[in-house]
Amino acid sequence: MIIDLTISNLDLINKLEKQFPYFFLSENQIINDIGYNVFSKYFIYVEESNIIGFVNYFDIYDRFEIANIFVEDIYRNKKIGSKMLEHLIMLGEKKNIKNITLEVKKDNFAAINLYKKYYFEIVAIRKQYYQGIDGLLMERKMM
Ligand SMILES: CC(C)(COP(=O)(O)OP(=O)(O)OC[C@H]1O[C@@H](n2cnc3c(N)ncnc32)[C@H](O)[C@@H]1OP(=O)(O)O)[C@@H](O)C(=O)NCCC(=O)NCCS
Structure with missing residues (x-):
């Protein structure tokens, strides 16, 4: 089940921050993000009340x-x-957005294949962006 996080989901936010401490600078980062950065959004994938995945994106x-x-x-x-x-793409379709972009390490084949499967294309290469490894800027056009 996918749950879009809002500031009212405090239990889930705390759980997410505790479960993935290496992603978040502080215990309250997500609360600060959602509360003060109107562009930053999160959703999580939950199975049997365990968070097993998440997405953070800027809208x-x-x-x-x-x-x-x-x-x-x-x-x-x-x-x-x-x-x-697919959930993110659906949210984008609902909002009539023009595109979805992201940056990925050139050697992250799992992620690159996933993005290509959903029609993301490489639009720029950022040389040596990740400590000697190139970064790929990928875009999925929505219109
Ligand atoms: C990238 C990631 C989110 C993919 O999640 P996942 O649930 O394993 O992906 P899926 O099972 O939906 O796989 C979808 C497609 O991705 C590609 N893929 C996934 N794992 C792969 C692997 N190990 N090697 C090559 N391609 C892979 C395949 O094209 C696959 O399609 P297929 O099953 O029809 O062949 C996951 O590997 C992950 O969390 N990686 C670490 C974090 C990360 O690198 N995030 C991206 C940062 S830019």
């Missing part, structure tokens, strides 16, 4: 930018990343 007027998409190791290759990306 910037007529476009979305994916900041993070993550599925717990043991749940990978079970189409959860696909379901979350």
Whole structure:
């Protein structure tokens, strides 16, 4: 089940921050993000009350930018990343956005294949962006 996080989901926000501490700078980062950054949005993938994946994206007027998409190791290759990306695309369709963009390490084949499956294309290469590894800017046009 996918749940869009709002500031009222405090229990789930705390759970997400505790479960993925390496992603978040502080315990209250998501609360601050959702509360004060109107562009920053989160949704989570929950199975049997466990959070097994999440997406953080920026909803910037007529476009979305994916900041993070993550599925717990043991749940990978079970189409959860696909379901979350489909959810994001559906949200974008509802809002009539123009495109979704993201940045990915050139050697992150799992993520690149996932994005390509959903019609993201490489539109720019950021040389040596990740400590010697190129970053790929990918875009999915929505219109
Ligand atoms: C990228 C990630 C979110 C994919 O999630 P997932 O639930 O395993 O993905 P899915 O099962 O929905 O797979 C969808 C497609 O992705 C591609 N894919 C997924 N894992 C792959 C792998 N290990 N190698 C190559 N392609 C892979 C395939 O094209 C797959 O389609 P297919 O099953 O029809 O072949 C997951 O691997 C992850 O959390 N990685 C660590 C975080 C990360 O790198 N995020 C991206 C940052 S830009």
